[in-house]
Amino acid sequence: MSDKKNILIVPSFLADTYSNIEDIYVRMSKDLRGEFRFIWLVRDPLSSKERYKNEENRGKILKTRYVENLENIGIKVIEREISRFNFFKNFSIFKKIFKNYSIDAVYTHFDFEKYYACFFGKLFRKKVFFNEHMYYGSNKPILLKTLRTSFVNNFTDVVIAVSGFVGMSFKPSKTKILYNAIEIPDEDKRDKKELKKLLNVPEDSKVVLMVAAFRPIKRHDVALEIAKKIIEKEENVTFVFTGGGETLEGYLKAKKEIQEKERIIFTGHVNNIEDYYHIADVSILTSEFEPFGYAVIESMARKVPVIAFLGTGGPAEIISDKIDGYLVPKNDINFFSERLALLLREDTLRDLMGQRARESVIKRFTYETWLKNISNIFHEELDN
DSSP states (O other), rough: OOOEEEEEEOOOTTTTOHHHHHHHHHHHHHHHHTTEEEEEEEEOTTTTOOOOSSSGGOOOOOOHHHHHHHHHHHHHHHHHOOOOOOOOHHHHHHHHHHHHTTOOOEEEETTTOOOHHHHHHHHHEEEEEEEEEEEEEEEETTHHHHHHHHHHHHHOOOESSSSSHHHHHHHHHGGGOOOOOOOOOOOOOOHHHHHHHHHHHTTSSSEEEEEEEEEEEGGGHHHHHHHHHHHHHOSEEEEEEEOOHHHHHHHHHHHHOTTGGGGEEESSOSOOHHHHHEEEEEEEOOOOOSSSSSHHHHHTTTTTOOOEEEBBTTEEEHHHHHTTEEEEOOHHHHHHHHHHHHHHOOOHHHHHHHHHHHHHHHSSSSSSHHHHHHHHHHHHHHHO
């Protein structure tokens, strides 16, 4: 009889996306199956309860990409529809799965299913891992935050937080920090001037890039203030903002009133983000808070140093100030602009920081490092 521990993954991933996070958990299920047995509990993509990033995809997807990939590598996938309100239906689903698959632990990710998975996991004396990706900041009602934090502290065994900033909301004795990971790209040898021409970016300009969805929390208004300060003093600098979102339309309208509008580019959502990283000289991030900061490590991995604000979360745990990027006191726009101007002027400094940035990501944020760390967490909790 196998002594492998059986871990039930309850992800609640979106049906129509296959991002880095889906990919690393699929790969984990393959690469650690010599140590653990993973069973995934997922929604039917045709269910009315399934979540989509783009609603126009609803009804068009018969099998999600991550489920297809799991099945291709021989991982057991169970399709069930967890009810938002029918407690007894959910009790029956989890009870049967726990019994039929001899589940030892539950690992949760997103949406309301994670709370049921935690509750029933504890009820049936399973080890419960709660992966926290989000930070519930000042924009959330205090009562909601308090209730949620209390639930997580009482109905989980381990909180796996994507940064110390995220993890500080929970009991330290239960919290493990597991930084996200990316695939390290090969160094891009394409001609930057030719690529700029294809992207309608002035060929001889330095490029400042911000990769962020257009939401209030990302504070593109702050980024634009910084852009105006730089453009007033520096020649041949273009700011490129990639991403779509709820506030983008307002910025597109406002751009008509910006005198320097030809040096500020809003691309909207793009599928060729690699091209923009390659032409970038510096990346910036002006978020009010950032649970982790994928755009930070993606930039750094491509030798693009990043400037971000202190006190906003994940970036301060990734960037080493004055070594591979800059961290600026929160909301100090003038100092942020000074740091950015310095990097734009000093090619040698910028190249040195970029090289160090890539080395840091290779050392700390690879899939191999992530896999070793999550394996250690599982063994620490399940071998006892």
